Amino acid sequence: METITGIILFTSFFFLLWFGAPIAIAIILSSVLAFLFVLPFDVAIMTAAQRMITGIDNFTMLAIPLFVLSGVIMNAGGIALRLVNLAKLLVGRLSGSMAHTNVVGNMLFGAIAGSSVASAAAIGRIMTPMQDKEGYKRTYSAAVNIASAPTGLIIPPSSVVIVYSLASGGTSVAALFMAGYIPGILWGLGVMAVAYFMAKKESYSVSSPPNLKMAMKIIGDAIPSLLLIVIVIGGIIAGIFTATEGAAVAVLYATILSLLHKRLRLQDMPMILKETIEITGMILFLITASALFSLVMSYLGLPQAISNALLSITENQTGILLIMIATLLLVGTFMDITPGVLIFTPIFLPVAETFQMDPVHFGMILCFSLCIGNMTPPVGSALFVGATVAEVRIEQVVRTLIPFFAIVTFVLLLITFIPQISLFLPRLFGL
Known part of the structure; x- marks a missing residue:
């Protein structure tokens, strides 16, 4: 079962990338899909959400x-x-x-x-x-x-x-x-x-x-x-x-x-903070997605x-x-x-x-x-x-x-x- 789920994980991940999905979205969707094959729906979703936060x-x-x-x-x-x-x-x-x-x-x-x-x-x-x-x-x-x-x-x-x-x-x-x-x-x-x-x-x-x-x-x-x-x-x-x-x-x-x-100038700070938030948001979103992916791999x-x-x-x-x-x-x-x-x-x-x-x-x-x-x-x-x-x-x-x-x-x-x-x-x- 683990082998089949692993194949589903990586196949869905590369499939989504091939069709142009953002990498973080591809990681999350493929991870949740793999989890659904080994855990009940509510447990899979809750586990995924908790792991992304932690x-x-x-x-x-x-x-x-x-x-x-x-x-x-x-x-x-x-x-x-x-x-x-x-x-x-x-x-x-x-x-x-x-x-x-x-x-x-x-x-x-x-x-x-x-x-x-x-x-x-x-x-x-x-x-x-x-x-x-x-x-x-x-x-x-x-x-x-x-x-x-x-x-x-x-x-x-x-x-x-x-x-x-x-x-x-x-x-x-x-x-x-x-x-x-x-x-x-x-x-x-x-x-x-x-x-x-x-x-x-x-x-x-x-x-x-x-x-x-x-x-x-x-x-x-x-x-x-x-x-x-x-x-x-x-x-x-x-x-x-x-x-x-x-x-x-x-x-x-x-x-x-x-x-x-x-x-x-101090009036430049809003734009600086905006750019920082955009870059940080992108990095942290990738980290949350990758943490979920790592959990799925470890579980399997x-x-x-x-x-x-x-x-x-x-x-x-x-x-x-x-x-x-x-x-x-x-x-x-x-x-x-x-x-x-x-x-x-x-x-x-x-x-x-x-x-x-x-x-x-x-x-x-x-x-x-x-x-x-x-x-x-x-x-x-x-x-x-x-x-x-x-x-x-x-x-x-x-x-x-x-x-x-x-x-x-x-x-x-x-x-x-x-x-x-x-x-x-x-x-x-x-x-």
């Missing part, structure tokens, strides 16, 4: 809307331009300097905003006209922006790893935050390497260095923004406050800083069944990890990161634990794999935003994105098979 009834979950709010405030407060200027100062002497500025800008701003979409939009709007003046092809500019935008989902503070912490049963958020630095930086460096060789081939220009006075002004303007990361992450690691309290500190700091920059024993099936194929750890990575990369092309984390953590984490894999290391593999889906069709959010900002068609930019996808996948393999890349910093800080 799925977000968690204090740690409050960090997500707060980090979203801080990111929206900083986006409206003119932070992006200051970070772009700093990025240009750091990498302006490399071939294709504007492209490298875009990458570093996305890494800096994405880490603060915690959103690939916000990063692709904010940095893309600044960098696209600048790259046009230097004669860069629009497809190249868009590809660099799209490929580097998801770095902010890995470099902390990141709401994605908070979701993983909840789905994995309480993996340390502080450890996950620290684990994200090196993988996120390697992602950015990989994109820069590909951009460099492309720029060499096209003979793109190199920026003129600013004088010392201008350089010091650029650094001075950027330091207050970068201090947000130091304060929030430092406070969490030092145990001064929790991730949720750190998110509240980020909101307060972002508001004060944006007001001091005189780019944010599907995670254990899938684990046994994988181990029956091969008991070789390398083979199992490659199968999981391939699955996550495929899933990431059509599923948002949040439901992907919530659905596949209970499926794959038990398999990883049979090999004594650290849950922090596995979390980086899972989140990194699903984040790659942000830059791939058919539903990559960074892909659509980046293409829209650059005013190019999706099919035009996808071909240019292929080498970037290849290098990011190579970085993923490094992270997978060299655990110290993820675990060095958490262990250094005793997490």
